[in-house]
Amino acid sequence: MKTFSYSEWDGRQSPFSMSKKDVVDKFMENILKGMNPNMSLADMLWNGFPMAGRNFRVMGLAEMIRELEKQKNELFSKYNLENAFDTPMDEVKSLLEREAQTRRREGLERSPSYDELPPGLMEKLNRLKNFDFQNEDSREVFEKWKSREKDILDLYEFYGQYADQFTGEESLDFDQAVELMRRMQALENLQKQMLNGQLSKVDLQQLQQLLGENAEKSMNILLQLPKTLNEEGITDYNRRTGFTMTPRGMRKLGESAFGKIYQHVKKDRQGNQAGDAPQSGEMEPDSSRQYEFGDRMDLDITKTLLKAITKSDVSQGKVQLSHEDIYVREREQLITSTTVILLDLSWSMSWEGRFEAGKKVALALDHYIKTRFPRDKFHVIGFSTEARELTGNALAMAVWDADEPYTNLQGGLRLAMKLIKKSGNRNNRVIVITDGQPTAYYEGEHLYVELPDQEYGISPNAVKATLAEVRKVTAQGMNIETFMLDNNPVLVEFTHTIAKINRGRAVMCMPDDLGNLVFVEEIKRRGGKI
Structure with a gap:
């Protein structure tokens, strides 16, 4: 049993709690685009991401660095350092004049004049280091500036490095220039830490002062990303390979892909009802479970009503029924089938979201079939210059083949037929997802590209x-x-030729519509609710 403890707000806790779901969703979205776990995490750190559940957008490092650079440029264009050393130089000149007056009045040895000392401020102060001041005010002024030796030396260096870049109309005195220098140093240090990936060294309080509360909250979230993904069981980490997907992470990836397509289909086709599924037999006893997208509507009336009643105010004589209350009975799977997706991995699939759409469909179907129809066979074949089966981690980490730019659909069909024969199922569905015509083929065992x-x-x-x-x-x-x-008309004609030979479907579509079109047909075949 889980135990939750709550404590009263005392001003020390962070008022912002990270939504782990948003973190996992963004991580999975990047994987679907073809990134590996390390690239996905790096993208989240660099570009940030929205947290829809909290109406908050996490600032990425790139945005923070741009904002820091913007602030630096604003300071460069607003101020100048022409008079930065005027105040201490004037005060040293005045203290020497007062000291000279005192010595003349008391008949003492004359003191060095301002012009007799070296030209630089620090050089003048060093020359006066062992001087025996007779004027108390002069001594106090000297000690004041001598105690600020670090500020003077730092400002000297800063002035030499940046003075020409400060081109604004507003002149600063010494104290203002030191304050400006410290601000510029803070901006630069933060930039360097972010660019070098030294996030643990970032001073969060200073970050909040410079960039605001949203930046501080965002950095807190970014710092927790690796830990969050590991704690959620999505990734493992080791020094040699970095982050890798766990088996649980790969299952979540399929769920994520399925969920995204489900939302699209539900929005476009809400309420449509498919016919009976040929592979469905008698309802199994004690097999009731909560309804999910794609299920047949074999309603378990008793459990559905009981669930609704327990959360309704029955004293009003009404029972409120929601989607979460609906339970259905599962049927025995009498007929099995084999589904094979042929996913084009050629380079052009990286354009316009094509690969992401295809990979999403492959992962979603993998999740849907394996969880709802465990006796069925499901395979994904990736094809570029050659074809290969993608299973497990290879499917989760699949990306277009930048080094294998050709399209060998023939090889994909050959491998698909082998898998279908091996399964022993006469019922099969082969889904080809592509954006181009064949440019690679076999003659016998010899591979050619064209x-x-x-x-x-x-x-x-x-x-x-x-x-x-x-x-x-x-x-x-x-x-x-x-x-x-x-x-492309040539590709349209080629697709229709395949359909004519095979008496199958030929569908021209945009990437955003692919999941809808594939899943509507899949669920119709199985008699589920769309």
Whole structure:
């Protein structure tokens, strides 16, 4: 049993509590874009992220550094240091004049004059270090400036480094110049610490004074990011590899992808009801569970009403029913099927959010099928110049192949057919997600690559070999749905040719619509509620 302890506000606690969900959501969003865990964390640190649950945006290091630079530039353009040493120099001159008057009046040995001393302020003070002052006021003024030796030396160095950059109209006296110097030093130190990744050295109180409360809150959150992800079981860390995804993290990634598509589908198609699913049998006893997106509406009336009644004011004679109260019964899965996603990993998929959309669909379907239909088989094949199956961590960390820019759909179809045959399922669905025509192919065991014959043209040999493979796998019972993420007429024609041969679906769509289109069909096939 969890125990929670609460204490009265005493002014010491931070008034801002980090939303772990927002942190995990942003981390997963970056992984879906093709970043690895280290890149995702670095992106969050550098660019910040919104915390929707608290109507707050975490400032990233880049924004803080820009704001610090902006403040420095504002100081450069507002002030000048032309008169920074006038006050101490004038006071040293005055103290020497008073000392000379006292010595003349008392008939003592004359004191050195202002012009007889070295020109610099610190040099004058050092020359007077062992001088026996007879005028008490002169002695006090000398001691005052001698005690400020560090300020003088620091301002000397600062003046030599930056005086030319201060071009404003407002002149500063010595004390104002020292204050300006300390502020500039604080701004620069913070910048260097952030640029060098030395976040643990950042003075949070000073950060708040310079950039405000939001910056201080943001830095607190940024400092907790690695710990939060580890505590949530999303990542592990070691010195050699940095951050890596845990098995729990990979499951959460699938849930995240599924949830994002669910929200889109729910918004676009709320209320639609699909027909009966051929793979659903009798309802299993004691199999009731809370309704989730994609489930058949086999309502468990008793449990649903009991849940609603327990939180309703029945004295009013009304029962309030919400989405969270609905329970459904699971059916025995009688018929199994194999689903294979062929995900294009060629370089052009990195454009316009295409890869992110495709990867999101792959992870979401992986989560949906494995959690709802555990007897089914699900595979993801990535194809660029060659094709390979993506499982586990390889799927979670999948990214487009920058070094393998060609598109070998033929190889992907071959591998998909092998996996379907291995599963023993006649029921299959092969989903091709691509944005280009074939530019790589096999003849026997030899791999060839072929650029299009002209701009927006085709690679004739690659297309011919791929369509031959489509005919072959169609004859073996493969059902192909092709989702083309480009509206180039050549690609549209190629996609329709695949559909004509296979008698499957050909869908031209934008990346934002991909998840909706794939999942609506998937849920219809299984008799779920859309």
